[in-house]
Amino acid sequence: MEISKVSPKFQVVIPKKIRDQMELQPGENLQVFLLDGSIRLVRPRSIENLRGIAKGMKWKDAYRDRNDRY
Numbered sequence: 714m715e716i717s718k719v720s721p722k723f724q725v726v727i728p729k730k731i732r733d734q735m736e737l738q739p740g741e742n743l744q745v746f747l748l749d750g751s752i753r754l755v756r757p758r759s760i761e762n763l764r765g766i767a768k769g770m771k772w773k774d775a776y777r778d779r780n781d782r783y
Contacts, residue, residue, distance in 0.1 A: 727754075 715728035727737065735756075743754045 715731060717725045717728060719725055742757060744757050746753050746755075
């Protein structure tokens, strides 16, 4: 476990060990969000990487509201 300190400007340094494991590069974008009381940093996924993510999932007709069609 690595520890970082929050600067007066609310900046946090990602420890080198973690940067190396994630192969982060300077200027790279990360999504920041809260999940169960913790801060998460995640690489955004491209639309190409999301293709087929729901393949094999079983959908029910109740999931889709068909009353909003024009």
